[in-house]
Amino acid sequence: MFIEHLAIWCTDLEKMKTFYCSWFNATANTKYFNPVKNFSSYFLSFEKGPRLELMEMPGISNNLNDLLKQYKGLIHFAVSVGSAEEVNRLTEAMRAKGITILGEPRFTGDGYYESVVADPEGNRIEITA
Structure with missing residues (x-):
């Protein structure tokens, strides 16, 4: 078994894709869009290891984690x-x-x-x- 991918809900999908591709040499697939759900995503691939899925959809609540504190969960x-x-x-x-x-x-x-x-x-x- 292995981790196939991790996913992040995004507010600005394009900005996040650019960040990971620019800084970590990720390669993005073609943008997926589901018009029924107004859902968009990219899968980013790296040299090796799991992929990273970046996702965007209206109505997703903001993460309440504080960058300077630790919380349970991922x-x-x-x-x-x-x-x-x-x-x-x-x-x-x-x-x-x-x-x-x-x-x-x-x-x-x-x-x-x-x-x-x-x-x-x-x-x-x-x-x-």
Whole structure:
């Protein structure tokens, strides 16, 4: 068994697609649209691992999580960029573009080298070596 994909409800589908494709080299499929539900989505593929589904539909409530607090439930996902140097480079490039850095690059107690950033809609992403 394996995780096939994860999904994120979005407010601005195109902005989110651009973020993940630009920063994490994701490739988007052709936009899916269901006119009955007014539902749109993209599946983003990465070099390896699960896909990320970005979804948009009117009437979906906002997430009430606070970026600075932790809550039960799915709280983040990690993207491996291959090296500590790339974690540092990507974190600094994102900082320069105004992306929120939630956790500075560091070694964690369980041996990961990571930083934590927020995507344009406030979802936490760990950038790992």
